[in-house]
Amino acid sequence: MWPLSExxxxxxxxxxxxKPAFLFIIPYFLVLLLLIAYPLYTNFYQxxxxxxxxxxxxxxxxxxxxxxxxxxxxxxxxxxxxxGLQFVIGLGLALxxxxxxxxxxxFRGIILVLPWATPDIVAAVAWKxxxxxxxxxxxxxxxxxxxxNTYLPWLGQPNLAKLAVIIANVWKGFPISAMLYLAALxxxxxxxxxxxxxxxxxxxxxxRFITLPLISPFILTTVMLTVMWTINYFPLxxxxxxxxxxxxxxxxxxxxxxxxxxFMDFSGSAALSTFTFLVIxxxxxxxxxxxxxEEEK
Amino acid sequence: MYRKSLITILMTVCFLFGLISVGGAQEKLVVWIxxxxxxxxxxxxxxxxxxxxxxxxxxxxxxxxxxVYYDSLVTAYEAGEPPDVCFADLGGWVPTFASQGWLEPxxxxxASWEGVDQIWENLWPxxxxxxxxxxxxxxxxxxxxxxxxxxxKEAGLDPDDPPQSWDELLExxxxxxxxxxxxxxxxxxxAMSETTTLGYMIFLFGAGGELLxxxxxxxxxxxxxxxxxxxxxxxxxxxxxxxxxxTPGYTEDDYRTMMAQNRIAMAIGGPWSFPLIELxxxxxxxxxxxxxxxxxxxxxxxxxxxxxxISATSQNKEIAWEFIKYITSYDVWVYWIEQHGGPMPTxxxxxxxxxxxxxxxxxxxxxxxxxxxxxxxxxxWPEVSHAIQSMVQRxxxxxxxxxEAIEWADNEVNAILGK
Numbered sequence: 001m002w003p004l005s006e007x008x009x010x011x012x013x014x015x016x017x018x019k020p021a022f023l024f025i026i027p028y029f030l031v032l033l034l035l036i037a038y039p040l041y042t043n044f045y046q047x048x049x050x051x052x053x054x055x056x057x058x059x060x061x062x063x064x065x066x067x068x069x070x071x072x073x074x075x076x077x078x079x080x081x082x083x084g085l086q087f088v089i090g091l092g093l094a095l096x097x098x099x100x101x102x103x104x105x106x107f108r109g110i111i112l113v114l115p116w117a118t119p120d121i122v123a124a125v126a127w128k129x130x131x132x133x134x135x136x137x138x139x140x141x142x143x144x145x146x147x148x149n150t151y152l153p154w155l156g157q158p159n160l161a162k163l164a165v166i167i168a169n170v171w172k173g174f175p176i177s178a179m180l181y182l183a184a185l186x187x188x189x190x191x192x193x194x195x196x197x198x199x200x201x202x203x204x205x206x207x208r209f210i211t212l213p214l215i216s217p218f219i220l221t222t223v224m225l226t227v228m229w230t231i232n233y234f235p236l237x238x239x240x241x242x243x244x245x246x247x248x249x250x251x252x253x254x255x256x257x258x259x260x261x262x263f264m265d266f267s268g269s270a271a272l273s274t275f276t277f278l279v280i281x282x283x284x285x286x287x288x289x290x291x292x293x294e295e296e297k
Numbered sequence: 298m299y300r301k302s303l304i305t306i307l308m309t310v311c312f313l314f315g316l317i318s319v320g321g322a323q324e325k326l327v328v329w330i331x332x333x334x335x336x337x338x339x340x341x342x343x344x345x346x347x348x349x350x351x352x353x354x355x356x357x358x359x360x361x362x363x364x365v366y367y368d369s370l371v372t373a374y375e376a377g378e379p380p381d382v383c384f385a386d387l388g389g390w391v392p393t394f395a396s397q398g399w400l401e402p403x404x405x406x407x408a409s410w411e412g413v414d415q416i417w418e419n420l421w422p423x424x425x426x427x428x429x430x431x432x433x434x435x436x437x438x439x440x441x442x443x444x445x446x447x448x449x450k451e452a453g454l455d456p457d458d459p460p461q462s463w464d465e466l467l468e469x470x471x472x473x474x475x476x477x478x479x480x481x482x483x484x485x486x487x488a489m490s491e492t493t494t495l496g497y498m499i500f501l502f503g504a505g506g507e508l509l510x511x512x513x514x515x516x517x518x519x520x521x522x523x524x525x526x527x528x529x530x531x532x533x534x535x536x537x538x539x540x541x542x543x544t545p546g547y548t549e550d551d552y553r554t555m556m557a558q559n560r561i562a563m564a565i566g567g568p569w570s571f572p573l574i575e576l577x578x579x580x581x582x583x584x585x586x587x588x589x590x591x592x593x594x595x596x597x598x599x600x601x602x603x604x605x606x607i608s609a610t611s612q613n614k615e616i617a618w619e620f621i622k623y624i625t626s627y628d629v630w631v632y633w634i635e636q637h638g639g640p641m642p643t644x645x646x647x648x649x650x651x652x653x654x655x656x657x658x659x660x661x662x663x664x665x666x667x668x669x670x671x672x673x674x675x676x677x678w679p680e681v682s683h684a685i686q687s688m689v690q691r692x693x694x695x696x697x698x699x700x701e702a703i704e705w706a707d708n709e710v711n712a713i714l715g716k
Contacts, residue, residue: 133543134479134560151479155546156487158694244489245545246690261371262679264393 040277047270058271067247067255068272075251078166078237079230085170086226087219090177095207097178098185108182116175124239127168131155131240155241158248165237165249172236173229177222184218185211217294224287228280252276326616328358329373329383331366332603333569333640334436340636348623354616374399374608381611382620387434387604388423388672389491389679394606395426396676401607402429406618412625415644423671424604432604433621434643439598439669440499441587441661443566443574445556448473448480452562459563459588463503463529466563466591470539473562482539484552484564485530487693492548494682495672496565497689498599500526502670503592508685513675514714519707525593528699531692545693557581565590567601568639568662587658589665600669602643641666677713684709 016022048054062068097108115123130138131154139151154164188211196206234253237243243250243258252272260269330341338360345356359380361369367390373379379399385391394400407413407430416434424432446456452472460466470482486496498508506522509515517523534540541547541561550573552564557577566574566587575582589596605621607614623629630647638653641662648654648663672678688706691697697705 134541134555135558151542153541153543153546156543157545158696161546241546242489244686244690245487246687246694246696248694258683261368262683264371264397264676264679266375 043270043273043277046267047274049267049270058267059275061268062271062275067250070247071250071252071255074162074247074249075231077162078169078249078251079227081166082169082173082230083223083226085166086174086177087223089170089174090222091181091219093174093178094181094185095211097182112175112179112182114175115171116173116179118172120172120235121239123168123172124236127164127171127236128155128240131164156245158246161241161245161248165240168240169230169233169236173226173233177226180218180222181215184215187218188214217290220290221287224283224290227283231276231280252279324613324616325355325357326382326613326620327380328356328620329361329366329370329380330358331361331370331384332363332386332436334603335360335362337637340633344624344629344632348620351623352616352619354613354619356620377610379608379610381613381617382605382607384435384603385432385606387420387432387437387602388600388674391424391432391604391606392426392674393676393678395429395431399609400431401609401611401614402431403433403607403618404430406622407433410622412622412627412644415627415646417643417645417666419600419667419669419671420602420643423600423602423674424606425674426676432606433625434602434604435621435625436640437600437602437643437666438567438569438641439600439662439666440495440565440567440590441598441665442563442590443553443556443570443585443587444563445559445561445581446584446586447559448562456586459586460591461589462591463593467533467537467539470533470563471537474539476538479541480560480562481541482562483533484547484549484555484561485534485540485544485693486547486549486552486565487534487540487545487689488548488551489683489686489690490548491682491686492550492565493689494685495599496549497526497530497685498670498672499565499590499597500530502597502599503590503595504529505594509673509681509710509714513673516707516710516714518710519703522594524699524703527688527692527703529593531689531699534693535695545690553577556585568641568658571639571658587661589661589668596665596668598665598669600666600671602640675714677716680713681710684713 047058048056050057093111097104097111101107118126130136133139133151133153133156136151136154138154139148142148143151152160155161192210192214193206196210201209231251232253234257237249237251237254238257241249243254253276256269256272256276259265259272328345335341341358341360345358348354349356367386370379370383370385370390374394374397385394391400395402417437420434420437421430424430424434442459444459449456449459452469454469454472460469466483473482474480486492501508501518501523504522504526506520506526507517510517518526534544541555549565552561553566553570553574554577555561556564557574570587574585590598605624607617607621611617625644627644627646630642630644631651634642634647634651634653641659642648653659654663673681675681684706687709688702691702691705692699
């Protein structure tokens with residue numbers, strides 16, 4: 001391509017257009033442009049709109065709001081705990097489901113599809129009732145197991161509510177992680193384990209030195225994706241607690257929703273959305289660069 | 298050859314139909330109906346059909362469930378494609394929408410409408426923004442004490458003698474609470490929800506306090522009455538524990554469901570609660586009742602309801618006015634009450650004429666209604682309400698004392714209104 005000259009550029013585009021893959025991508029690319037780039041642009045533009053023209057005021061107001069930092073902290077906890085637990089449970093289950101087992105397909109179907117396929121609102125309402133402190137099944141089970149003495153107000157106390165929405169989210173989100181890890185595990189050649197067995201390595205060593213290095217690219221991909229999904233995940237919290245009690249479960253997206261749809265502060269909400277977008281962009285860039293590097297290898 | 302010409306004919310037909318439907322769109326009135334009345338589909342069909350016959354106008358109407366209604370409306374207005382006519386929550390939404398320039402003022406039409414004197418006087422402020430009226434109130438309600446007669450009897454209380462003062466409320470609630478059976482005397486709305494603000498307001502007004510100054514430009518609840526109300530309201534949960542442990546996550550709707558199961562004896566409710574509590578448990582029919590909410594100094598209630606509004610961008614404003622005038626007419630309302638028995642019409646003449654309202658429950662409602670106050674009809678209301686909710690939640694969760702929380706909310710509300 002370098003040095004850049006007219007004929008160079010022309011021939012570059014010519015060769016690009018001649019590639020069938022490129023032609024197949026065009027319609028998808030155009031739709032993406034329309035459905036993603038345009039709203040992104042209007043949101044970005046609106047975030048600078050104030051009554052007195054374009055300015056940084058919406059952003060200033062955002063960073064001046066003490067609630068913003070509390071919500072940023074909440075979002076951090078929500079994402080770290082949800083993604084962490086989804087990783088541990090997802091990988092653990094994937095390892096179990098990768099063992100030769102009778103009726104494995106049925107287990108996989110029930111464990112990996114059911115929570116994931118439940119519609120968000122249905123899951124949220126169901127969890128809300130399960131956490132109920134008057135007749136919630138969750139409390140009932142914990143009391144019967146002897147873990148607690150009296151019913152706990154799961155959604156009524158700030159710290160419990162944080163924990164409660166995270167548990168619900170982990171339940172809702174672990175299947176997709178487990179499914180991706182299971183797919184990853186199946187790419188690991190069996191003969192490596194056989195070779196290991198001959199050399200007399202332990203199960204833990206097999207996992208540590210064979211499985212983990214081979215599936216680590218998949219782990220990174222999955223964690224990145226779940227981080228982005230979790231930051232953006234709105235319906236569960238909104239339906240279960242509405243961000244309460246006392247903003248304990250408010251995250252960037254529930255706050256942005258409230259700003260726009262409850263307070264009619266569309267510009268303020270746009271500024272918050274742009275901020276959220278930038279946070280996600282950081283993860284997206286890391287992820288994309290990693291993918292590109294993998295491709296070059 | 299034959300097949301080819303068949304396709305051509307089909308395509309031509311389709312194209313012509315397309316033209317006709319585009320041409321016909323001119324005289325169509327688009328109406329969105331939301332709120333608690335959308336389940337009465339057949340009645341709406343009949344009302345709309347009668348209007349179509351009478352006026353010769355084609356009405357395209359949609360009945361939209363409450364959960365998605367608000368977001369659908371805001372999205373439609375924000376996108377510049379709103380319905381010609383829609384229902385909006387009076388008090389909360391009408392002034393907010395008007396401040397965005399989304400609504401058409403109705404003053405000129407109202408001036409020449411004979412029904413204007415029949416609308417309850419205390420409803421007009423809910424649809425007024427900067428001196429102009431933007432909505433015609435359609436149905437209304439007021440908040441009352443909803444209580445469970447079975448639980449009253451079990452606790453040895455007279456089910457026909459509900460508490461009238463705060464002292465009685467606390468006394469009764471204590472008698473009605475049995476935590477070991479998970480039965481509680483009074484449900485304090487404490488969730489991040491409008492009902493929490495409404496709960497506080499009823500206690501505030503009952504103590505003789507005001508929420509905002511009369512020009513709505515400043516907070517007015519940071520007074521001894523306001524503090525008294527906040528303390529009493531939150532003490533029911535934190536100190537006396539007559540409200541369930543999950544209080545900071547519950548709304549009056551949750552309590553109504555629990556009341557249907559004989560777990561909550563008293564909570565705030567209203568005329569809309571009747572079908573819903575019976576839906577939650579049909580056996581509760583005849584075993585619940587309403588009363589004016591207990592108060593400290595003066596009877597208090599908060600009114601709510603829905604109004605018809607016309608979009609500023611509508612191409613059919615005259616027809617739109619004809620439509621909302623028609624649905625708010627005496628005859629349509631009497632027909633509606635004959636069919637459903639409620640909700641409460643905004644027309645005084647209908648309320649006093651229909652035999653259905655001779656029922657004791659409706660007597661309580663109509664007696665309490667004149668005391669009912671509006672939520673401040675200002676565009677900042679959702680933010681103000683959110684500050685009140687946070688204030689209550691902070692006390693309920695023990696994050697702040699009542700004194701600290703009311704001071705905090707006072708500053709917060711003044712900052713919102715001072716913008």
